[in-house]
């Protein structure tokens with residue numbers, strides 16, 4: 001049995017999801033010979049630290065009732081700097097203007113040679129090249145499957161499973177909120193504002209939906225894809241972006257009469273990174289409904305490969321993080 | 332554009348080569364040649380069907396070059412519009428002169444707006460339209476849509492185009 005000591009920095013939906021899947025998958029993890037021992041957890045105000053392994057179930061329940069993970073006053077950054085451990089799971093909020101706490105956390109982890117797995121897009125969409133270089137310089141493993149499609153495998157699919165193929169184009173739906181709103185507008189012949197309100201009510205959209213509906217979230221995911229799969233050195237400023245706020249129910253109807261649905265499509269190839277509403281033939285693999293995500297990769301050897309799945313959600317996103325964690329430490 | 336041409340060749344060596352030379356000379360792309368040896372015409376010539384792709388501008392030069400070589404052309408069938416595409420426009424479509432938008436596409440000579448459906452919900456609210464565009468080739472369809480996007484940008488209209496794999500440009 002190999003013991004991997006880890007910290008979880010950020011204990012919201014995704015951080016708690018990671019704690020839950022580690023608990024749920026104990027038997028499986030034992031079978032493959034990995035013991036993930038969480039030695040520290042931090043949220044924005046508090047921390048809990050235990051060299052012998054934090055009681056995950058107790059912390060999840062404390063977070064729910066008291067709103068904090070513990071009584072220690074150490075910050076996430078201080079944990080990464082001072083506590084001895086191998087792996088940092090970084091799940092603090094995405095900030096694409098400053099990089100947020102995540103940016104400093106990541107550099108600190110690499111400075112101390114720690115491996116890092118994250119779902120936080122901000123730092124990667126801003127400073128991809130620098131982060132990769134820092135990780136390489138210290139020999140840290142750095143994986144971030146969860147940043148692009150939640151549970152839907154994209155980066156690892158391109159890198160591992162499709163190894164040997166040249167990927168020439170990626171097109172897909174990378175934002176479940178937009179997909180939900182457009183799908184519902186078409187079903188109900190209802191205006192954008194009404195279906196946005198419904199999405200907010202059901203928790204599919206944030207109170208401030210700008211980041212999703214203006215296509216910024218999709219743009220950040222494309223930047224990570226472009227850098228990771230196409231070897232570019234792009235930032236989110238290199239993406240041309242049009243969101244979904246101007247789409248009318250009439251446009252959706254006219255499209256439907258011609259055999260199309262309208263989806264917010266992200267596209268990456270050698271010549272451009274683009275987010276815009278596009279016409280997708282109703283019977284095309286990209287025409288998935290509800291809040292699903294989907295990605296279609298054009299490859300030179302295998303032709304088109306399409307994957308679809310849940311782009312967000314606590315456990316779904318945690319599953320992508322767990323898969324990255326396992327792939328680092330499995331022999 | 333794709334051209335299907337029935338020509339008549341004299342039954343002497345070298346005639347086919349003579350007939351095909353203008354196509355390559357004017358950068359045409361030969362697609363098929365069918366020799367109807369068995370169907371000799373009353374004039375003693377052999378009918379041959381040639382299909383090729385060429386730029387519309389070069390067709391006349393190809394024809395006159397064939398005529399110069401004394402090769403009879405029995406029939407020319409140009410199928411101009413091979414590709415069909417759809418786009419959606421959203422915005423103040425009528426106020427920004429829809430006719431002008433359509434004319435710009437039609438005036439390219441390689442693409443044409445063949446159908447327009449307009450939906451105007453309320454005065455002063457943005458309207459939506461679906462446009463069907465026919466074009467000579469996939470590349471021309473893509474450039475017609477690019478052109479439409481340029482016009483739309485000036486007129487503050489949103490263009491929703493088909494996904495890339497649908498446009499066949501991958």
Ligand SMILES: NC(=O)c1ccc[n+]([C@@H]2O[C@H](COP(=O)([O-])OP(=O)(O)OC[C@H]3O[C@@H](n4cnc5c(N)ncnc54)[C@H](OP(=O)(O)O)[C@@H]3O)[C@@H](O)[C@H]2O)c1
Nearest residue numbers: 010011012013014043044076092093094101119120312313
């Ligand atoms: N939710 C999804 O489905 C999903 C999917 C893909 C990717 N992501 C990404 O995953 C990350 C986490 O998302 P989430 O939904 O879990 O967000 P969330 O529910 O808002 O949780 C964020 C957590 O980070 C903590 N935090 C904030 N600032 C911190 C700091 N400086 N140091 C340590 N902890 C800090 C917060 O503390 P408090 O609890 O004290 O506020 C909270 O526990 C984001 O970057 C997001 O974009 C999420």
